[in-house]
Amino acid sequence: xxxxxxxxxxxxxxxxxxxxxxxxxxxxxxxxxxxxxxxxxxxxxxxxxxxxxxxxxxxxxxxxxxxxxxxxxxxxxxxxxxxxxxxxxxxxxxxxxxxxxxxxxxxxxxxxxxxxxxxxxxxxxxxxxxxxxxxxxxxxxxxxxxxxxxxxxxxxxxxxxxxxxxxxxxxxxxxxxxxxxxxxxxxxxxxxxxxxxxxxxxxxxxxxxxxxxxxxxxxxxxxxxxxxxxxxxxxxxxxxxxxxxxxxxxxxxxxxxxxxxxxxxxxxxxxxxxxxxxxxxxxxxxxxxxxxxxxxxxxxxxxxxxxxxxxxxxxxxxxxxxxxxxxxxxxxxxxxxxxxxxxxxxxxxxxxxxxxxxxxxxxxxxxxxxxxxxxxxxxxxxxxxxxxxxxxxxxxxxxxxxxxxxxxxxxxxxxxxxxxxxxxxxxxxxxxxxxxxxxxxxxxxxxxxxxxxxxxxxx
Amino acid sequence: xxxxxxxxxxxxxxxxxxxxxxxxxxxxxxxxxxxxxxxxxxxxxxxxxxxxxxxxxxxxxxxxxxxxxxxxxxxxxxxxxxxxxxxxxxxxxxxxxxxxxxxxxxxxxxxxxxxxxxxxxxxxxxxxxxxxxxxxxxxxxxxxxxxxxxxxxxxxxxxxxxxxxxxxxxxxxxxxxxxxxxxxxxxxxxxxxxxxxxxxxxxxxxxxxxxxxxxxxxxxxxxxxxxxxxxxxxxxxxxxxxxxxxxxxxxxxxxxxxxxxxxxxxxxxxxxxxxxxxxxxxxxxxxxxxxxxxxxxxxxxxxxxxxxxxxxxxxxxxxxxxxxxxxxxxxxxxxxxxxxxxxxxxxxxxxxxxxxxxxxxxxxxxxxxxxxxxxxxxxxxxxxxxxxxxxxxxxxxxxxxxxxxxxxxxxxxxxxxxxxxxxxxxxxxxxxxxxxxxxxxxxxxxxxxxxxxxxxxxxxxxxxxxxx
Numbered sequence: 001x002x003x004x005x006x007x008x009x010x011x012x013x014x015x016x017x018x019x020x021x022x023x024x025x026x027x028x029x030x031x032x033x034x035x036x037x038x039x040x041x042x043x044x045x046x047x048x049x050x051x052x053x054x055x056x057x058x059x060x061x062x063x064x065x066x067x068x069x070x071x072x073x074x075x076x077x078x079x080x081x082x083x084x085x086x087x088x089x090x091x092x093x094x095x096x097x098x099x100x101x102x103x104x105x106x107x108x109x110x111x112x113x114x115x116x117x118x119x120x121x122x123x124x125x126x127x128x129x130x131x132x133x134x135x136x137x138x139x140x141x142x143x144x145x146x147x148x149x150x151x152x153x154x155x156x157x158x159x160x161x162x163x164x165x166x167x168x169x170x171x172x173x174x175x176x177x178x179x180x181x182x183x184x185x186x187x188x189x190x191x192x193x194x195x196x197x198x199x200x201x202x203x204x205x206x207x208x209x210x211x212x213x214x215x216x217x218x219x220x221x222x223x224x225x226x227x228x229x230x231x232x233x234x235x236x237x238x239x240x241x242x243x244x245x246x247x248x249x250x251x252x253x254x255x256x257x258x259x260x261x262x263x264x265x266x267x268x269x270x271x272x273x274x275x276x277x278x279x280x281x282x283x284x285x286x287x288x289x290x291x292x293x294x295x296x297x298x299x300x301x302x303x304x305x306x307x308x309x310x311x312x313x314x315x316x317x318x319x320x321x322x323x324x325x326x327x328x329x330x331x332x333x334x335x336x337x338x339x340x341x342x343x344x345x346x347x348x349x350x351x352x353x354x355x356x357x358x359x360x361x362x363x364x365x366x367x368x369x370x371x372x373x374x375x376x377x378x379x380x381x382x383x384x385x386x387x388x389x390x391x392x393x394x395x396x397x398x399x400x401x402x403x404x405x406x407x408x409x410x411x412x413x414x415x416x417x418x419x420x421x422x423x424x425x426x427x428x429x430x431x432x433x434x435x436x437x438x439x440x441x442x443x444x445x446x447x448x449x450x451x452x453x454x455x456x457x458x459x
Numbered sequence: 460x461x462x463x464x465x466x467x468x469x470x471x472x473x474x475x476x477x478x479x480x481x482x483x484x485x486x487x488x489x490x491x492x493x494x495x496x497x498x499x500x501x502x503x504x505x506x507x508x509x510x511x512x513x514x515x516x517x518x519x520x521x522x523x524x525x526x527x528x529x530x531x532x533x534x535x536x537x538x539x540x541x542x543x544x545x546x547x548x549x550x551x552x553x554x555x556x557x558x559x560x561x562x563x564x565x566x567x568x569x570x571x572x573x574x575x576x577x578x579x580x581x582x583x584x585x586x587x588x589x590x591x592x593x594x595x596x597x598x599x600x601x602x603x604x605x606x607x608x609x610x611x612x613x614x615x616x617x618x619x620x621x622x623x624x625x626x627x628x629x630x631x632x633x634x635x636x637x638x639x640x641x642x643x644x645x646x647x648x649x650x651x652x653x654x655x656x657x658x659x660x661x662x663x664x665x666x667x668x669x670x671x672x673x674x675x676x677x678x679x680x681x682x683x684x685x686x687x688x689x690x691x692x693x694x695x696x697x698x699x700x701x702x703x704x705x706x707x708x709x710x711x712x713x714x715x716x717x718x719x720x721x722x723x724x725x726x727x728x729x730x731x732x733x734x735x736x737x738x739x740x741x742x743x744x745x746x747x748x749x750x751x752x753x754x755x756x757x758x759x760x761x762x763x764x765x766x767x768x769x770x771x772x773x774x775x776x777x778x779x780x781x782x783x784x785x786x787x788x789x790x791x792x793x794x795x796x797x798x799x800x801x802x803x804x805x806x807x808x809x810x811x812x813x814x815x816x817x818x819x820x821x822x823x824x825x826x827x828x829x830x831x832x833x834x835x836x837x838x839x840x841x842x843x844x845x846x847x848x849x850x851x852x853x854x855x856x857x858x859x860x861x862x863x864x865x866x867x868x869x870x871x872x873x874x875x876x877x878x879x880x881x882x883x884x885x886x887x888x889x890x891x892x893x894x895x896x897x898x899x900x901x902x903x904x905x906x907x908x909x910x911x912x913x914x915x916x917x918x919x920x921x922x923x924x925x926x927x
Contacts (some may be wrong), residue, residue: 055521055542077505097503384850386838389873397871397923399850418923457691
């Protein structure tokens with residue numbers, strides 16, 4: 001959700017969705033807290049293969065989720081339609097579900113907290129009116145550029161995608177917001193062959209409008225990622241210093257943030273639960289969650305409960321400063337919501353999560369950093385980070401591929417090995433943050449990150 | 460759900476621009492879920508999803524649109540949008556006459572989940588919670604979830620196919636956290652069936668004891684409190700029956716999906732008839748196993764599911780197919796066209812992927828392994844189908860020393876290369892068992908899948924731990 005205007009008149013943008021949430025909230029019975037969330041959105045996806053459109057998907061969806069809290073018990077229901085009869089059924093089901101909930105003294109909806117929104121330009125009329133033929137042309141152009149980048153490269157698929165969405169939320173506690181946003185990206189998957197061996201790569205470019213795309217960069221990266229792994233072998237097992245490529249660092253930060261999640265903390269499932277104020281990383285490490293930074297792909301001005309999104313320093317100068325909270329986890333932790341309610345659409349209640357993470361950058365480029373390392377490993381990609389990392393115990397183990405670093409230069413490619421440590425140790429073992437912040441289509445920005453004493457398991 | 464004449468007219472509209480093929484997939488799904496966390500019923504959720512996706516194929520191009528409006532007007536609008544997406548040219552008029560197929564009953568459902576009161580569902584989770592907590596004072600957190608759904612499906616296409624299905628699903632899971640001197644450790648178990656509430660009746664053939672499930676999750680967390688770091692490097696790996704067929708799902712299943720094959724993005728392309736695995740291995744994808752998580756009467760393109768032998772005694776016999784890829788090859792589909800919902804395009808997917816029994820006694824497999832790792836439960840995994848490199852997590856594992864299972868190990872990833880690991884299977888047990896229900900993700904869509912395998916040994920795999 002995004003944007004701003006809470007005094008929309010009939011006939012204006014958002015008026016129909018606000019009218020729906022208002023009608024639902026007005027049906028609250030005495031003693032009930034009611035929250036209605038409605039959204040409507042759609043996307044276009046064009047996939048091109050060998051110069052032809054392989055598929056063209058044009059999809060739209062809308063729906064409503066209603067949460068009711070009464071005497072400390074919570075009930076929820078949703079439907080994938082905004083049809084009046086269905087909305088009445090959703091309200092009745094949510095109300096019925098309340099009686100099965102356990103009384104929870106901290107249960108409750110968000111309340112306005114006076115924090116002002118940082119208004120952001122998240123909607124583009126230009127993208128909304130962008131012609132279909134031009135979308136197809138972009139995907140074809142990206143395929144052509146990628147094939148032209150290296151003769152060993154084939155394209156698995158080349159895609160253009162855009163999405164738009166608008167949402168409204170209102171509660172009996174005084175929240176009432178509407179907002180909308182749209183965005184687009186192109187992506188390409190590559191295969192590079194050398195004899196019997198095939199390696200893969202990918203490239204992408206994102207924007208609020210297609211003018212922001214850098215197709216050349218996406219094509220080059222997709223070709224490079226696949227070709228530079230050709231001939232890769234399985235390395236010997238050892239301990240080493242790893243240089244994480246920005247794309248890998250972003251995935252690492254996303255895992256770290258799950259340990260700083262207020263819900264995990266109040267439920268005793270975070271390894272950092274008792275460590276506020278402790279040094280958890282070296283002094284040059286500062287981790288921010290800043291959805292108000294317009295450069296962040298996931299920038300937003302409102303969270304999933306309708307509170308203003310805001311800048312939250314999580315680790316500052318190496319010291320653990322705060323966790324992220326929605327209104328429930330905050331109430332239970334005895335603090336205020338940090339505006340970090342995240343909502344996966346109308347079919348669920350808000351959870352907690354970081355919105356737009358980034359590490360305060362250092363100064364050096366990846367090349368400069370590599371030049372200073374005698375013996376190490378540049379990690380280009382990780383595989384299985386969701387299965388090999390346990391954010392509760394802290395165990396970290398992931399499949400990886402990349403290039404060895406010898407005497408300040410990238411050397412032979414390696415694959416089919418893992419890198420392992422624990423999350424706690426990896427944070428303490430950071431020796432440098434690069435200056436090369438890369439704003440990726442993820443909840444965390446990438447930057448080159450150097451970590452020492454990581455176990456590499458191979459042959 | 461939709462009258463036959465409305466379907467026929469909608470398909471006619473979809474074919475208006477001269478398309479080769481048009482299809483309607485409609486679903487009406489109701490679901491209930493309950494979450495219990497920290498001893499509290501956090502909330503009961505009820506949901507309803509209803510709509511239709513319309514797919515139009517012209518030449519090599521597929522157009523797709525969907526709608527939550529199942530009226531004739533709503534369907535016509537989606538059909539026009541899909542037709543427009545597939546083609547910008549004009550075309551002729553084709554009429555469609557549908558032949559309704561008889562509904563297949565692969566799953567006999569006795570008690571549809573929506574006929575069971577929500578109180579019983581809450582009580583089920585409370586039993587899970589109590590059983591897990593009773594396992595030891597070190598158990599500090601238990602969260603449990605229950606979800607059921609009933610989905611009515613209708614698929615019709617311009618080839619005259621009209622098929623319906625009515626699918627019940629029940630899923631329960633439990634996550635446990637144990638706390639000790641060495642920090643926190645976790646345990647997890649789950650069950651999933653495509654039958655009704657009778658799954659919790661001890662008299663049922665497919666009965667699942669949820670308290671046993673909870674005790675097992677708790678045991679896993681407790682055992683790991685004394686675990687030492689997993690080794691790093693290559694060694695023999697024994698995988699317990701019913702705990703690791705995800706290995707085959709990742710190591711070769713995805714690579715046998717015809718979409719990857721046709722784009723030359725699989726290490727198994729062009730290898731039918733060749734020895735691709737140890738001769739011990741017979742791999743089957745079977746969508747017809749009664750009550751299992753990946754079982755369906757018809758796939759999401761309306762074709763009956765089948766038992767497809769993919770690898771017979773180590774020799775690659777066939778791939779898995781959906782409508783588009785089978786048509787391109789001039790052959791019949793294999794019942795593997797699946798989609799997450801009416802909002803998604805179908806593609807080639809697995810159902811229940813299983814390795815058939817071998818002849819070894821499971822105890823002999825361990826006894827014949829001097830030093831290695833015994834994996835009692837694998838977690839999730841992923842594969843790069845083009846290179847064959849895969850990875851998955853070990854949720855519960857032990858060291859094997861001198862032919863005996865000894866100390867528990869902390870979590871880590873196992874990695875390998877699909878074709879290599881298939882060749883390296885050197886012992887295969889006679890104790891086949893199905894594993895936990897899974898959700899397989901591909902191209903942004905998740906679909907329920909099952910897997911199963913007997914105890915087996917892989918001669919050499921890389922363990923991604925931190926110990927030397």
